[in-house]
Amino acid sequence: TIRSSMLKTACSHSAPCLTPSSLLPMFDFPDEKERFDPAQFQESIVQGLNQTGTDLEAVAKFLDASGAKLDYRRYAETLFDILVAGGMLAPGGTLADDVTRTEFCLFTAQEDLETMQAYAQVFNKLIRRYKYLEKGFEEEIKKLLLFLKGFTESERNKLAMLTGILLANGNISASILCSLFNENLVKEGVSAAFAVKLFKSWLNEKDINSVAASLRKVGMDNRLMELFPANKRSCEHFSKYFTDAGLKELSDFARNQQSIGARKELQKELQEQMSRGDPFKDIIAYVKEEMKKTNISEQTMIGIVWSSVMSSVEWNKKEELVTEQAIKHLKQYSPLLKAFTSQGLSELTLLLKIQEYCYDNIHFMKAFQKIVVLLYKADVLSEEAILKWYNDAHVPKGKSVFLEQMKKFVEWLKNAEEESESEEEEAD
Secondary structure: OHHHHHHHHHHHOOOOOOOHHHHHHHOOOOOHHHHHOHHHHHHHHHHHHHHHOOOHHHHHHHHHHHOOOOOOOOOHHHHHHHHHHOOOEOOOOOEOOOOOOOOOOHHHOOOOHHHHHHHHHHHHHHHHHOOOHHHHHHHHHHHHHHOHHHOOHHHHHHHHHHHHHHHHHOOOOHHHHHHHHOHHHHHOOHHHHHHHHHHHHHHHHOOHHHHHHHHHHOOOOOOHHHHOOHHHOOHHHHHHHHHHOOOHHHHHHHHHHHHHHHHHHHHHHHHHHHHHOOOHHHHHHHHHHHHHHHOOOHHHHHHHHHHHHHHOOOOOOOHHHHHHHHHHHHHHHHHHHHOOOOOHHHHHHHHHHHHHHHHHOHHHOOOHHHHHHHHHHOOOOOHHHHHHHHHHHOOOOOHHHHHHHHHHHHHHHHHHHHHHHHHHHHHO
């Protein structure tokens, strides 16, 4: 009570009382109107950009300092609209009429890669400083891609180059590409044209393997065909379009992806036919027809058939029982394997697949030799292929174990070959 009465006495004197609100002017805080009013926020950003002009170092410093005063969290979309287009964007991509704009933004910058790299650094620094803007920035890029028809060709080109650089730097995820699959953009060819500039910019920064990894990470690797209308959504059209545009790496990647997709579908269908117990002659006829249609080689096909055969059964977990189970199973399916080993290279491919399978599935380590001997007796594998594999065509996986397993059988093959040659000489 004594302290309370003393405070009252102090504040009743003519000197001003230093309450928290009276202390505020001593610090550089924006007033409430500037902080929470969208028009005032926009005015502050536009004014700052007009003062910094084309000096992007100064722009980055201005944005860094302003984040402490202005509510970036609340007005992230406004901030990014101004930095890209010079002002707030109305639905469709046109600039809103009733607001202040700046001439110093991405869309008014020079249309070249070096300038776009400098702009990418501005965004990079801003988002590194204010991590909470990361998600909002990605949403902004998705929105801008949907607005492409509202921009000029030059503005689209700049945005495409910037987006490619941002993707290469990992500032945004490749999931933003889903905006390019918008039906209207695809139909009018805007998406494909934009993608050319974007991928050129991306591949200028990173190699195709890095680009492919980013696309795979978000499931975009198999969706690139959607950049074209349904009637043009073919590997041939995609390949020609991007190869003609100087992006052969991308067209080769897409072709390979389609081939992988076709192989997966083929293997799935093959497994279903096996589980139904379809006759081998029907399965073989179907596979050979698919090989023609999709241009799959016999070497690739024997790998698919082997995987399908080995996936069509639940394997015993005990090593001593799995070998017996495998021999019985492969004896049944040897006619199917034989149908796709008409070439020496196909036989060698199968041997390598068997080696890898036995190494990757630990219970099969001791089964390798028995499987090879079975397929030799079933006329699936020839002695030439087995000897070639043994001498120099094997892979490192489990090499010492499998070569040791095959030693006696290989010696037997060599002796049989020598005896055969000797008999032929005597006959001559």
